[in-house]
Amino acid sequence: MPTVSVARELLHTMLGRVYTQEEFDELCFVIGIELDDVTTEKAIIRKEKHLQENEADEDEEVIYKIEVPANRYDLLCPEGICRQLRIFLRVEKMPTYRLSRLPDSSILKMIVKPETAVIRPFVVCAILRGITFDQARYASFIDLQDRLHQNICRKRTLVAIGTHDLDTLQGPFTYEALPPSEIKFIPLKQAQEFTAKELMEFYKSDLKLKKFLHIIEDSPVFPVIYDSNRTVLSLPPIINGAHSAISLNTKNVLIECTATDLTKAKIVLNTMVAMFSGYCDEKFEVEPVDVVDPVGRVTRYPDLSLRTMDVDLSYIKKSVGVPLQAGEIVDLLSKMQLTSKEIDGDKIQVSIPPTRSDILHPCDVMEDVAVAYGFNNIPKTRPKTSTEGRQQPLNEFSDLLRLELAMAGFSEVLNWVLVSKKENFTLLNRKDDDKIAAIVSNPRSSDFEVLRTSLLPGILKVMEHSKDVPRPVKVFEISDVVLLDPSKDVGAANSRHLAALYCSTTSGFEIIHGLLDRIMNVLNVPVDGYTVGPSNEPELFKGRQAKIFYKGSCVGSFGIIHPQVLKNFDIPDPCSYIEMEIERFL
C-alpha cells in the first residue's frame, strides 16, 4: 500500500478541529486508511543521513504518514486525503470539476504522429490556468507525480507524466517518435545539450533515472514532444526539457501524460487536475487540450464528465445485510464522494466523479455504503448455509501416517519445497536430466531454483544443522514433492512422499528396514504383499540399498546414505534413509 506524508497542522486546519492521535487513528480506521507512522520532516532527513535521533527539536512540524488503498489514486496526496476526510465528515461538499468554456479555436492542440504507435502510442493533456503554488503545494505537486509513477503508472512503463510552464512554450504541440540521434535538447537539471542517444548513456549512472531507460532503450525511435518552435518538452518516459521547467512562480501548467495504456493515462491526468485545480484562480476549472490522432480524429482531454451507474437498492441492502432506506443510502454515499439519486424501479443512479476510477461495478458502490455505514455497525448474523465437514482423503491419510511415524519414535521436520539445483541433484550424486524437476525462472537467490523432487535434500540439510544433537537422531517428513507431468494442464503435479532418516554412530540399516515393515503393517499390507529388490540409486550406498515393490511397481527405496553424499552435506555420522510415495496406498 502506498504511503503519503501529511503535515498534522494542515490536517487539523483542513478538518476544522484538533484531533488527538487516537481520534485520528480511529477516523482512519473507519474510512480504511491507516496512520502508519508519526514523524517529523527533520527526523526523516536525519534517518536518510543516518544521524542520531537525539538532535530533535521540540518545535519540529509533525508529519503523519498515512497508508492509502492501492486503488484510490485520488488519495495519493495530502489534498486528496483532506478532501475525502472533509467530505466524509461533511465539512465540505463534493466539488464539481469542469472544463473551461473556450471557443474551439483557442483550444491548444497536441498532434500525434503515426510513428509513436510502435513505442508509446497514447498522449493526453490538460492545462491548469492561473494556479498559485506555494512551497507545500509545489512539493505536493511533484510528490503526487512520483507516487502515480510508482503505482498506477507501473514505474512509468504504462504512463509517464510531464508538467511544463506553458508560458515558455508555443502551441500547437506535436507528439513524435524519432531516432535518438535526431533528438537534441537540454534536459532538466543539466546545462548542456545532449542528443537522446547521449542521454541514455549519461543516465546509466543516474540512480533515479537509470531504472526507466529499459522502457525505450531498445527501440529504434524514441518518443518526444515538441512545441511549434521545435522546443523539446519531454523525452518520455525519461526526462523533461529544461526549457519548460516549472517553478514556484509558474502560473500556467501544461500536463502531458504519454502512455501504452490509454485508460490509465486518462485516470492519471484526471487525478492530477482534480487534485490541483483547487489552487487555480477559477477553482476546479481545467483548460482542455485537443489531442489529434494520426488519422485526424480529435479527442478533447481531460474527460471530467461524471459516469453514471444504476444500482439496485435491494442489491445493496441484501449484500450489506442492513435494511437501509433509499434516502439513507444516498446520504451515506455522499460521504464517499458519490452523488446519487433515487430513480424508478427500486434503484439509485450514482454519479461517479473522475477521481473515483476504482468504481467498476455496483459492488464497489455497495462497499462504499457499507464503509460509510460503518463495518462495525453492521449486526452480525450467521450464514444459514447447511453443509457437512469433510477432509481431503489424502490429507486425512497423511495425518494418520504422521502419527504412526511419531509413535515409532521419529520426530517430524518440515522443509521447503524450493531448493537449489545443487542440493536437488549434484550433492545427491544425481544429474538433472530436464525430465523430472520443475524449475523456477526468476529466483531471488540460488536457494530457490527448483522444486524438490524428493524429500532427501531438506532432511539432509536438517542433519547438517543438527551436528550437536545427541545421536541417534530419528526424523521424518510427510510432504509433497513436485514432478513434471505432461498429463496435467499445468505440466507438473505434486506427489505426496514419506521419508525417514536414522543417524547414529553406526548406520542402522536394519532400523530403517524395520520402519518399512512397520509402515507396511499399519498400511495393512501383509508381509508377502510387498517385496524389496536390488537397486542402484546414486545417493545410496552400493549393496546396502533396495527398492520397494508393491503390486508390481516400485514405490520407493531405502538404504544407507552414500558416504560422498554425507560429505557433501557435511554430516559426520552414518545415516540410513527411506523414501516412498504414499498416494497409491490410499
Add this chain to the structure above:
Amino acid sequence: MRDADGAERALLAFLESNAEISNSEAFARDLGVDHELLAGTIKSLHGFGFIEAKDVRRESWELTEEGLVYSRNGSPEVQVFDAVPAGGISREDLQRKLDDSVFSIGFRKAMSNKWLETKPLVSRKVLKVEDVVKQQLLDIKDGKNLSAADIDALKKRKLIVPKVWKAYSITKGANYAPTRTKAATEVTREMLLKETWSEVAFKPYNFQALGQPTEGGHLHPLLKVRTKFRQIFLEMGFEEMPTNNFVESSFWNFDALFQPQQHPARDSHDTFFLKSPCKTQTFPEDYLERVKTIHEQGGFGSIGYMYDWKREEAEKNVLRTHTTAVSSRMLYKLAQDGFVPKRYFSIDRVFRNEAVDRTHLAEFHQIEGLICDKGLTLGDLIGVLNDFFSRLGMKKLRFKPAYNPYTEPSMEIFRQVYPLYGSSALLTLISCCNSYHEQLNKWVEVGNSGMFRPEMLLPMGLPDDVSVIAWGLSLERPTMILYGIDNIRDLFGHKVDLKLIKSNPICRLGM
C-alpha cells in the same frame, strides 16, 4: 590419607564416644582428609539422618597476590624508603633502582606518610620506619584479628579479600548408627522374589532433578497448529479443498480472480515464474473467453479494466501465490457441476518471491475459508468470522475497510490485545510480531476477508444471486506467537532446532 569411606567410618566412630564435633575443618585436619571430601560425606550422612550437621560460617580474610608479595618483600613504601641513601638520590636514579610498580605505589605512599622529601633530591625525612603493613599482612596470614580500620585500609589497597569459611558442627542424628549400609535406589525383581524389600533402606528420591527424557517421536509444532485449525473448520462444517498443486497457471492464480495483468503482484519481484513447465495451454476455452471479456470490456454490470488482455500472460506458470487459486478452480467446478451451497477450507503452502528475513519466507502456509451460497451478507461474513476467531480465543473483533483486487467489500480483521491476564498465549503474545503495536490494548491485524467480486464469480457461470464470503490468514504467525518463536526460520525449514520439535506444548488455541 583416607578416602571418603574411611572418613565416614572415622566420623561415625568418633561420634559413638563423643557428643559433638564442633568444627568439621579441624576434624578433617586431624583425620588428614581434605575438608571438601569430608563435607560430601557429611551432607550424605545428614541427608539420611545419621548425623545432624549445622553450618558454621565465618568470614575471614585472605591475602591477594599483591598482598602475598608484600608480606614477603615488605610494603612498597618501606622498600622505597630503604632504597633512599642517607645523602639523598635523584628521583630518576631512585626509580631505576626499583620495580616500576613498587616505585610508583611506594613513592607516593612514602611521601604522603611524610617519610621522604624532595628538595629536589629525594632524601629521608625520618630516620627509621617500621613496616606496619607487612606485619598486618603476616598477622592476617596467621589468622589473627585486626582492627576494623586496619582491615579497611588493607581492603582499599586491594591487599586482602574476604573469604567465607564454612564448616559444620556435628552431633548424632535420629538414624545414627556406627556404620551404614548402602541405600537402594530401585525396587528389583530379586527383592520381590526374596521379599527383602521391606528390610532394605531406600535412598530418598531427589525430586529437584528432572526425570529421564521419554523416548518416542514428536510432531512438528507448525503442523500441530494446522491440526487445530483443520479441526475448527471441520467442526464448523467446512469441506477441505484439494490443494496439492503448487504449480499453477497465471490464469487460475490471477486472471480468474479478476486481477489485472499489470497488477504489481504479477511482477517478477513478487511471484515465482517457472522456466519449466513454463506455460499452461489447456484451459476451458469458453470460460477463458469470458474472463478476457470481463477484463477488457467488463460485463455483468462492470465496466472492466479496459486494457488489452493477453493470453500469453495468462498461460505463464507460477508457483501459486495464494490458495485462492484453488478456490477459483473449485468455484468454477461448482458452477459446472451445478451450484449447491458450500463451505470450503484449505491450509497449504503458497509462494512469494520475497527477500527472506525473520518474518518472511519464500513459502509459507495460508489458511483459507469460504462460504458460497445465495443471499450471503456482510453481516454473515462478520458473524462467521466472529465464530471462527472465537474458537481461537479471540472474542472481540473489529473490521477495517481494505483493498484487494478480487474482493469487494474487503475487510481487514483486527483483534484487541489485552494485558497479560488473557487466557491463551495468543492473547498475550500477539503483539510481539508487530513493531508498531508494541503496547498492549492495541488493535492488531489477524487476517483478511471479503466478498468475492461478481467479475470473478459470474464469468464462472455461478447464478447471479450467489455470493462468496471468504477469509485468510497465515499459519506461521499464530504458531510463532503461540510458541514464542521470533524468527520464522527457527520454525519452518531445515534450520529448525530439533530440540524445539521435541519440546513444545500441545496446541490449546482457544481452550
